[in-house]
Amino acid sequence: xxxxxxxxxxxxxxxxxxxxxxxxxxxxxxxxxxxxxxxxxxxxxxxxxxxxxxxxxxxxxxxxxxxxxxxxxxxxxxxxxxxxxxxxxxxxxxxxxxxxxxxxxxxxxxxxxxxxxxxxxxxxxxxxxxxxxxxxxxxxxxxxxxxxxxxxxxxxxxxxxxxxxxxxxxxxxxxxxxxxxxxxxxxxxxxxxxxxxxxxxxxxxxxxxxxxxxxxxxxxxxxxxxxxxxxxxxxxxxxxxxxxxxxxxxxxxxxxxxxxxxxxxxxxxxxxxxxxxxxxxxxxxxxxxxxxxxxxxxxxxxxxxxxxxxxxxxxxxxxxxxxxxxxxxxxxxxxxxxxxxxxxxxxxxxxxxxxx
Amino acid sequence: xxxxxxxxxxxxxxxxxxxxxxxxxxxxxxxxxxxxxxxxxxxxxxxxxxxxxxxxxxxxxxxxxxxxxxxxxxxxxxxxxxxxxxxxxxxxxxxxxxxxxxxxxxxxxxxxxxxxxxxxxxxxxxxxxxxxxxxxxxxxxxxxxxxxxxxxxxxxxxxxxxxxxxxxxxxxxxxxxxxxxxxxxxxxxxxxxxxxxxxxxxxxxxxxxxxxxxxxxxxxxxxxxxxxxxxxxxxxxxxxxxxxxxxxxxxxxxxxxxxxxxxxxxxxxxxxxxxxxxxxxxxxxxxxxxxx
Numbered sequence: 001x002x003x004x005x006x007x008x009x010x011x012x013x014x015x016x017x018x019x020x021x022x023x024x025x026x027x028x029x030x031x032x033x034x035x036x037x038x039x040x041x042x043x044x045x046x047x048x049x050x051x052x053x054x055x056x057x058x059x060x061x062x063x064x065x066x067x068x069x070x071x072x073x074x075x076x077x078x079x080x081x082x083x084x085x086x087x088x089x090x091x092x093x094x095x096x097x098x099x100x101x102x103x104x105x106x107x108x109x110x111x112x113x114x115x116x117x118x119x120x121x122x123x124x125x126x127x128x129x130x131x132x133x134x135x136x137x138x139x140x141x142x143x144x145x146x147x148x149x150x151x152x153x154x155x156x157x158x159x160x161x162x163x164x165x166x167x168x169x170x171x172x173x174x175x176x177x178x179x180x181x182x183x184x185x186x187x188x189x190x191x192x193x194x195x196x197x198x199x200x201x202x203x204x205x206x207x208x209x210x211x212x213x214x215x216x217x218x219x220x221x222x223x224x225x226x227x228x229x230x231x232x233x234x235x236x237x238x239x240x241x242x243x244x245x246x247x248x249x250x251x252x253x254x255x256x257x258x259x260x261x262x263x264x265x266x267x268x269x270x271x272x273x274x275x276x277x278x279x280x281x282x283x284x285x286x287x288x289x290x291x292x293x294x295x296x297x298x299x300x301x302x303x304x305x306x307x308x309x310x311x312x313x314x315x316x317x318x319x320x321x322x323x324x325x326x327x328x329x330x331x332x333x334x335x336x337x338x339x340x341x342x343x344x345x346x347x348x349x350x351x352x353x354x355x356x
Numbered sequence: 357x358x359x360x361x362x363x364x365x366x367x368x369x370x371x372x373x374x375x376x377x378x379x380x381x382x383x384x385x386x387x388x389x390x391x392x393x394x395x396x397x398x399x400x401x402x403x404x405x406x407x408x409x410x411x412x413x414x415x416x417x418x419x420x421x422x423x424x425x426x427x428x429x430x431x432x433x434x435x436x437x438x439x440x441x442x443x444x445x446x447x448x449x450x451x452x453x454x455x456x457x458x459x460x461x462x463x464x465x466x467x468x469x470x471x472x473x474x475x476x477x478x479x480x481x482x483x484x485x486x487x488x489x490x491x492x493x494x495x496x497x498x499x500x501x502x503x504x505x506x507x508x509x510x511x512x513x514x515x516x517x518x519x520x521x522x523x524x525x526x527x528x529x530x531x532x533x534x535x536x537x538x539x540x541x542x543x544x545x546x547x548x549x550x551x552x553x554x555x556x557x558x559x560x561x562x563x564x565x566x567x568x569x570x571x572x573x574x575x576x577x578x579x580x581x582x583x584x585x586x587x588x589x590x591x592x593x594x595x596x597x598x599x600x601x602x603x604x605x606x607x608x609x610x611x612x613x614x615x616x617x618x619x620x621x622x623x624x625x626x627x628x629x630x631x632x633x634x635x636x637x638x639x640x641x642x643x644x645x646x647x648x
Contacts, residue, residue: 011552012465019456020471022522027478030490037489044492158376163369171634172380178630178637179387180581182599183619187390190612196402198389198410237383238641245642294484297583301602315484315584322488323588331488339485346480 034339037332044326057333063126067095067105068119079118089120096124130334133305133312136224137338140231140313141292141345148232149284152239153277157269159240160247170244174237181234185301188230192216217303220310227298227311235291239284246280247273282353286346293342314338385411390623394421394616401613421617425605428614430593431621434601441516441597442579448521449575450568456522457530458556462542472531478524484584490519491588511592520579525644526571533567534560570640573633580626598622 038057042050071079071087080088096105108124111131115121125131159170176184191198194215203211216226250273258268296315299305305312305320314334322331388411393401395417404410425431459465460472494509509515537560545555561568586600599622605615630637 007464008552009465012459012463012468015459015463015552015556016456016465016468016471019452019522019527020475022452022518023475023478023524023527026490026519027481027486027523028474030486030493031478031481033489033493034486037492042492044495155379158379161372163372163376166376167635169376169380170638171631172383174634174638174641175387175627175630176383177641178577178626179623180583180599180626182581182583182602183623184386186602186605186615187386187619190615191386191389196405198386198405201406201410233382233386241638241641242644290480290482294482296484300583300587318484318488319584319588323491328488328492335485335488339481342482342485343480 031339034332034335037329038336040329042328042332044322044328046326053329057329058337059126060330061127061130061333061337063108064111064131065105065108065124067092067122067124069095069122070119087118092122092124129309129312130317132309133314133317134337136309136311137293137295137313137315139224140228140295141289143228144232144292145285145288147228148236148239148288149281151232152236152284153243155236155240156243156247157273160244170240173240176234176236177238179234181231181297182301184230184234185298188226189217189302192226194218218307220308223303223307223311227295227302231292231295231298235288239288242284242287243277243280246277250276278353282350285349285353289345289349290342293338387623387627390616391620393613394620395419396421396613398611398613401616421611421613422621424611425614425617425621428610429601429604429618431598431601431618433593434596434598435621435625437513437595438580438597438599441513441582442576444513445517445520445579446572446575448517449523449526450571452522453526453571454530454561454564454568455556457527457534458552458560460527460531461534462539462555462560463552475524475527479528487584487588494519494589510589511595513595515589516582516586516595516597519585520582526575529567529571529574529644530564533564537563566639567643569636570643573637573640574644576629 039052039054040050041053069089069092071089073079082088092110095102096108098106105124108126109128111123111125111128113120113122155173159166159173190196192215194200194213197213197216199216200211200213204213214222216222254272254276255268258272263271294315295313296319299311299313299316300319303311305316315338318331318334318338321327321334392411392413393404395413396404397416397418397420400415404415409415456475460468494515496507497509499506499509499512499514509518541559542555545559550558581599582597583599586595586597590596590600602618602622605618
């Protein structure tokens, strides 16, 4: 169509420039700025000039290594054991603090360890909190993306039925989406509370008092799971609506045909509905993944990353360092790592779900 | 035989509604609990969590929590700030983004395709990955204020508004919509001598009700629910929006009743708008998916 119109450079630029200029200024420039900053020692406020430091921010973040430690032995070569019969190992600190034999481990701290063939394998990293935040973020995405997408599809199928009053149910399922995640997070802090929390009381009621209450956000075992469940609850309606719009693009004649052929409900879903949802599925998964990687408000309101860093995330670390500790360059390096992960995962998702 | 079938259908219908209702309860109960608790004194609120009374307006019902919450924090100011920032941003966003989309769809100019590609590419950048560089960037930008040129945008309304005016998704929504409008109509207007500006104002925008509603609702949700950005760029209470104002209620000696009252104040306006415009809200989210 454009070819039919006369070229009009002046009007074209004049109309596009305000919007395009703002996008350049506040999205594109900061985006490239992040790459640049991550190679410097920039601070939010500093009397010293900013210097180029190469990849040292990334080195600090990403340095990780496995340290193999032999158990301690006595003079006869017998492994020393404690009262419980466990082999005794020298402290990790003796390898990572000023040990001239192991300069590559200098300044590293233990992340976790496992035992293997009579030795201890200790994973050590310079920035253990970063690695924990990376692990937590990935665990969050790995659970929330598929579960939320599947539940949203289930809800979409439910509210796609032709029933009287179905619009009311659709409106209710969507409602949490318009409630701010910050409000939801504070509300759920009370619901998850260990003493008077609503969840403990409900579970105790449903199990006739068998369930013993717990402090959901106060324990490293349950805190991230509780946040996952809440996040799914809050946003599932959003994706239900996207699935629903996909469902409604599928031609009714296809359903008529499959019903004439005598297809079962499952067959109808498998061979009519699901193929018709391919594009929607790609969109839903990519959008959920991007949203999940951005996990911040829930953490900031509910746990501040604790207990024991069990809920800290990449964005939370970026904000805590960049804003809290004014370490802009360190935060920028985390942001770049986060962006590269998001980019590669969404490219991978596109590749896997590409049209065949 | 016919009677059994009839019964079966009736039973199935009941099961369907039972399932739908059970799920609806899961989505409603936290919000219902929040609103009901906001009217209860703290001791009763805590006691009620052990029974269904948690969801009912029973016992000692009053507005005391609201009174206390308003005394503790300048809630009126926070609400005003949020409404101002949200309203201005939504209006400017509709104007700037539709104008750019108009140019991308109807006008032919050098660099157009490249510019549109760049805008679409920004959809893959989560805001959270540019928040910190953007913080440093805006802290160095000049602004013409009452006392001449100042450096730094922190602690202001414009730092909450200007970076959020234009975004890839809004431009994209308008581009998709404009592509479906009849191009012959625009050409006919050109032949009759209308300027591009006249066509934009008098022809295209009046035809764009649905996409304007969609873009406005999406932007409204994003802006009213802002948290991370105002958290890092606004220190002074004067410019603080409602959700960051919540931090008043993070202290230890606060009663849950007061918190519930504040949460209700923050949430009720959005819920009310949602209930009135429910269909438009759902349609706007759906339309982001159809062509994606």
